[in-house]
Amino acid sequence: MINRIITWLADVTHWRGDDGILRRLLEHMEYSVAALVIAALIAIPLGLYIGHTGRGRFVAVSAVGAARAIPSLGLLYLAFFWLAPRLSGEIALLAPAGIVLVVLAIPPILSGAYAGVEGVEPAARDAAVGMGMRGTEVMRHVELPCALPLILSGIRSAMLQVIATATIAAVLGLGGLGRFLIDGLASQDFPQTASGAILVAVLALAVDMVFALVQRSVVSPGLTGRYGKVSL
């Protein structure tokens, strides 16, 4: 069985062309990154606002919980039936898949952002105010850098979920690595299905590792303690 999967993956013809692995990999990344960027643009400012002002916290917590409970597959079909008659061409398929992935990515990013800002030490915030910083300055120079580790780990777990879930875009006939899963399942071509599954998992891991490196390099050394411990 393992040999058949390796043979399938090692076959050069499976990598090239319009339905080859490289093309599917690229599509998969396109869907995932686009959804993640949109979700981040919505969730980070909202999360910072909630964390900074404490306003709307209850609404946000409940909404995040409820959004997590929405089954992706059901939402995908609903969005498809709602949008398909209103749009044409590939967009009619891309938009529903995009909505599903954005809805999936918002909760972890949002909760990372507000928890990050909430968790900033009051002493640090008071010191910033004492130094004459105003609300937005406190936000930019103190709260944001201090909240960065949690914001990034929110984005990281959103990315993992989005990459894993982008496979269901193939159910609508879109591309991405999910094609190998769906097509392999339909034609009972097990090596193809298994290869698709392995490719998604490897992609998720690789992206996660890149993220870990980014996280290391952008978080202030003052927070990670890489300057060595400060003696008090």
Next chain:
Amino acid sequence: MTWLRGHFVDVLSLAGQHIYLAGVPLVLGLLIALPLGWLACRYKVLYPFLIIGTGLLYTIPSLALFIMLPLLLPTKILDPNNVVVAMTIYTVALLVRTVADGLGAVPDAVNQSATAMGYKRLRRFMSVELPLAVPVISAGLRVAAVSNVSIVSVATLIGVSQLGSLFTDGFSRAFLDPIIVGVVACVLLALLFDVTILLVTRLATPWQRAGSPAA
């Protein structure tokens, strides 16, 4: 909503299936995650391996796991137990870290007091560390429950019936009612799991409501 009235019994039985497929793994996953989390907390060398190792499991797409498990297990492809095993894997992936962090957050002084009072390791774990870690573990369990309910619906693509069957049914007939009913039922089910876990947590942590003693 005439569709729902006509198919209420079917929806209920699908919901029952869904509860089984999402709930049993929650219990099994917790039972597996407890010793693993304890190991990760007790032996700091193991922590990164266990956390990263179980975290990796979560990167496997659910559809892929559902399809591949029958090949690794002595089960048939349509056997619902494949889904139970897959969901247990996801539950463990989410909970090991929570258990380890929850146990790690028990104050040292408490553990030392318990030891000084003559508690042996197992008894100390069962009656001091574990109860004190319940709020953290319960928070992780709530996340796992909600995500289980949502992921189980994907099993419809491999032909295991539960509320997700309503999605494929509606999609293949271009009929919205079953899909809407399915989504609403999934969200309600997630809420049910959430409330249940909250209630059990409340029962398990009477000390949280005991009020602070006069200083």
